[in-house]
Amino acid sequence: MRKTHTNADMSHQNSLAYKIGDFFNSLKANGVKKTVDKIFQRVKYKIKGVDFSTQNIYDLTLTGDYKEHGTALVSTHKDLFAEVFLGLEEAVGKKIEKNIFLDYGSGKAGAIIHAKNFGFKKTIGVEFAKELHQIAEENIKKLALSNVESNFADATTFLPPLDVSVIYLFNPFDEVVMEKVAQNIVSLKGKYENDVYIIYGNPSCKVLEKYFTTLKQVCHQSGAMFHYYRV
Numbered sequence: 001m002r003k004t005h006t007n008a009d010m011s012h013q014n015s016l017a018y019k020i021g022d023f024f025n026s027l028k029a030n031g032v033k034k035t036v037d038k039i040f041q042r043v044k045y046k047i048k049g050v051d052f053s054t055q056n057i058y059d060l061t062l063t064g065d066y067k068e069h070g071t072a073l074v075s076t077h078k079d080l081f082a083e084v085f086l087g088l089e090e091a092v093g094k095k096i097e098k099n100i101f102l103d104y105g106s107g108k109a110g111a112i113i114h115a116k117n118f119g120f121k122k123t124i125g126v127e128f129a130k131e132l133h134q135i136a137e138e139n140i141k142k143l144a145l146s147n148v149e150s151n152f153a154d155a156t157t158f159l160p161p162l163d164v165s166v167i168y169l170f171n172p173f174d175e176v177v178m179e180k181v182a183q184n185i186v187s188l189k190g191k192y193e194n195d196v197y198i199i200y201g202n203p204s205c206k207v208l209e210k211y212f213t214t215l216k217q218v219c220h221q222s223g224a225m226f227h228y229y230r231v
């Protein structure tokens with residue numbers, strides 16, 4: 001299992017060379033239509049001033065006791081989100097109740113915005129970098145979305161609401177923080193109002209296997225690995 005790349009420099013993802021490479025990879029993996037759709041989506045966000053760009057976190061204002069344990073911001077793309085959510089339904093073998101979607105390490109609100117557009121009743125993000133949380137709030141406002149909430153907090157201090165149905169983790173932190181977050185999720189077992197599932201993207205530690213039932217481990221089209229669990 002890959003070691004967590006905490007505080008890594010990910011700014012190369014904003015360079016023109018990276019974007020050109022991404023374009024050709026997308027053409028190869030998804031074909032012309034999906035790639036053109038992806039470009040239109042990006043242009044639409046650009047026009048509205050929505051910012052999902054990659055950003056390092058080491059020079060940001062971080063809250064809590066785990067500043068050295070987090071990864072850089074890389075936002076979940078809309079198409080990847082759709083693929084991953086359908087992957088969860090396939091792993092579970094039925095439609096998921098789209099109650100509350102909770103994202104630990106929510107960055108600029110990429111995943112919580114896509115989840116809301118996907119039909120969740122309410123989506124909640126927890127982000128420990130003040131500047132990213134502020135951009136998240138601006139993004140939500142620019143898209144005029146309701147019931148999408150970004151919270152400025154360390155993930156270990158935020159308990160899931162009892163009506164949560166999906167908890168999302170896009171490789172946000174290492175095993176130290178994951179252990180505490182997993183214990184918080186487990187502490188409410190038996191009290192949740194519906195089945196609760198966890199989606200763990202680009203997994204870099206094995207903590208969740210200890211606490212939850214593994215449903216499936218899938219490598220998606222883009223090459224991203226996702227693990228699905230039942231609480």
Ligand SMILES: C[S@@+](CC[C@H](N)C(=O)[O-])C[C@H]1O[C@@H](n2cnc3c(N)ncnc32)[C@H](O)[C@@H]1O
Binds near residue numbers: 076
């Ligand atoms: C790979 S990004 C994922 C962003 C978002 N979930 C998405 O998919 O668009 C990881 C995010 O986790 C945040 N993070 C890292 N450690 C955290 C912690 N202890 N509490 C809350 N957020 C944290 C980082 O600041 C970063 O924005």
